Amino acid sequence: MGLFVVRVGLSHFIASLAAMVIVRGLCLLITKGTPLSLFSLPPEFKFVGQGSLGGLPVVVLIFIVLAVVFDFLLRRSAKFRTIFYTGSNEKAAEYSGIRTKRVIFWVTVLCSTLTGLAGVIFMARFGSATPQFGVGMELNVIAAAVIGGASLKGGQGSIFGAVLGVALLSLVTSSLILLDVSVYMQDMIKGFILLAAVSFDHLMNKRGKRS
Structure with missing residues (x-):
């Protein structure tokens, strides 16, 4: 997705939409549209989605930690501030010395990684891999x-x-x-x-x- 946005010049929205359709089709092809049971997974893995610490679900704790960490980085980190500069005016950011193409590429990679993490947590929470999840x-x-x-x-x-x-x-x-x-x-x-x-x-x- 990052390469299509940076090299080909597609918009993030179109690249994301196309990748979503392709991956969903791939999931349906592999599973033949049938949810896969994952009850044989290790208890440690299930704990990530179903366990709790101090009365608070681990899923919620992960969400809070990620939200706080990335909110702090976007406000305080110079590297992450370049995302705002690139988004508001890419040309001006480029003239200021920011390598905008690299910023766009790594933002795409980061978003995709977090999406994959969400999918893994979903599997741990419900004990199954559902090809139609997220539609x-x-x-x-x-x-x-x-x-x-x-x-x-x-x-x-x-x-x-x-x-x-x-x-x-x-x-x-x-x-x-x-x-x-x-x-x-x-x-x-x-x-x-x-x-x-x-x-x-x-x-x-x-x-x-x-x-």
């Missing part, structure tokens, strides 16, 4: 990031904001379930939320350019 989740991820302050134009956003976006989206989903709203209607509402968030982001960027 439709990409919409929730984009919505949560945009609601949390990330800009689709780049250069804005924070880990803490994305966490708040996830919390808000989860609250909306839980509320819809409690209100006994149809599953099909829930997807429509989430779509409208995403559309509203992206529209707001676009209008704010447009106003910023005028200013």
